[in-house]
Amino acid sequence: MRAAVWYGGKNVRIEDLPVPGLNSRDVLVKVKSSGICGSDLHAFEGRSKRRVPPLVMGHEFAGIVADAGLEVQDFRNGDRIVVEPKIFCGKCDACRNGKTNICSDLKFIGLHAPGAFAEYVKVPAEDCHKLPDNVSFDEASLIEPLAVAIHALEVTPKKTGDLLVIGAGVVGLLVTIVAAKTTRANVTVSDVLDYKLELAKRLGASVIVNSKRQDLSEKVGELTLGKGVDAVVEAVGIQQTLQQAMTAVKKGGHVTVTGLQEKEMLIDVMKLVDHEITLRGGYMYTTADFEASLNLAATKTLPLNTLVTHVFPLIDISKAVAILTNPNEEHIKILLTP
Numbered sequence: 001m002r003a004a005v006w007y008g009g010k011n012v013r014i015e016d017l018p019v020p021g022l023n024s025r026d027v028l029v030k031v032k033s034s035g036i037c038g039s040d041l042h043a044f045e046g047r048s049k050r051r052v053p054p055l056v057m058g059h060e061f062a063g064i065v066a067d068a069g070l071e072v073q074d075f076r077n078g079d080r081i082v083v084e085p086k087i088f089c090g091k092c093d094a095c096r097n098g099k100t101n102i103c104s105d106l107k108f109i110g111l112h113a114p115g116a117f118a119e120y121v122k123v124p125a126e127d128c129h130k131l132p133d134n135v136s137f138d139e140a141s142l143i144e145p146l147a148v149a150i151h152a153l154e155v156t157p158k159k160t161g162d163l164l165v166i167g168a169g170v171v172g173l174l175v176t177i178v179a180a181k182t183t184r185a186n187v188t189v190s191d192v193l194d195y196k197l198e199l200a201k202r203l204g205a206s207v208i209v210n211s212k213r214q215d216l217s218e219k220v221g222e223l224t225l226g227k228g229v230d231a232v233v234e235a236v237g238i239q240q241t242l243q244q245a246m247t248a249v250k251k252g253g254h255v256t257v258t259g260l261q262e263k264e265m266l267i268d269v270m271k272l273v274d275h276e277i278t279l280r281g282g283y284m285y286t287t288a289d290f291e292a293s294l295n296l297a298a299t300k301t302l303p304l305n306t307l308v309t310h311v312f313p314l315i316d317i318s319k320a321v322a323i324l325t326n327p328n329e330e331h332i333k334i335l336l337t338p
Helices: 038-044 143-154 168-183 194-202 216-223 239-248 269-274 285-296 316-322
Strands: 002-006 014-016 028-035 061-068 080-083 118-125 128-130 164-167 184-189 207-210 229-234 249-257 278-281 309-314 334-335
Touching: 002 316, 014 316, 028 080, 038 316, 061 143, 118 316, 128 249, 128 285, 128 316, 143 285, 164 168, 164 216, 164 239, 168 184, 168 194, 184 194, 184 216, 194 207, 194 229, 207 216, 216 239, 239 249, 316 334
Parallel strands: 164 184, 164 229, 184 207, 229 249, 249 278, 309 334
Antiparallel strands: 002 014, 028 061, 028 118, 028 334, 061 080, 080 128
């Protein structure tokens, strides 16, 4: 089978690899569509510390069952599926409480095991979800990042009032869409790229702010009469945007960080304590969040295809990487089709 093997930086090569063999509870998926995640981009830029080359990446994907292990009962060849790419133990305290996203032995397809930038990928049967016929494979490749957005809002208590989303990448835009569709919050989105902000406005943001040209804290002050926003979802993960979040949130407010770029960042602990701000991480999603994402996608009320700006055949992955790593290119979500 053809697969895109990453060797570090922008060095990714199309190679011929064996089709994966199956254990008794595995499913072999013929990949139909896979998305390039922002975390994959960090690898192409040489900034990912968790990915070790050589590696077949790709964890946002959907496809068709091509084969199944002897103990698999729920899936047959030809079934349309979308994959929840977590591999969790099911036995630790977190798993027993439904928090599979923080399993004590969590692994990830495309990070710890070969991923979906290939014609075929092997996955545990328990990670497979049947895909309704009304959801296209390209739409299904966005169900995984949509689950990230759903989880971020699920752990952020404020569902009314003022919500600030910092970062209009794929996750930030999906948070915007879900918040606009399912909550009564007034959504403000900040970013430094106008084309992303214009899309955020079309997807439901009440206010957009280019924080390169306008002081975000001043704008938030104007919008909230000096109080600050009720909640912030920080979807970038760098020092500057975390500080923006802490400055923009009101006393007693909530900040959820989903961005994963800088490992260590400074915060104003005095303000955190004095203002009783709740600062939390929002990591990935639970299985319940993934199922909610699939169900929401199936309602066809979310404009998921609006986020897809480019589709490349797998053999042209180098062209996709060139666009992703070029700061002058406009892109949101890039998909690969084996």
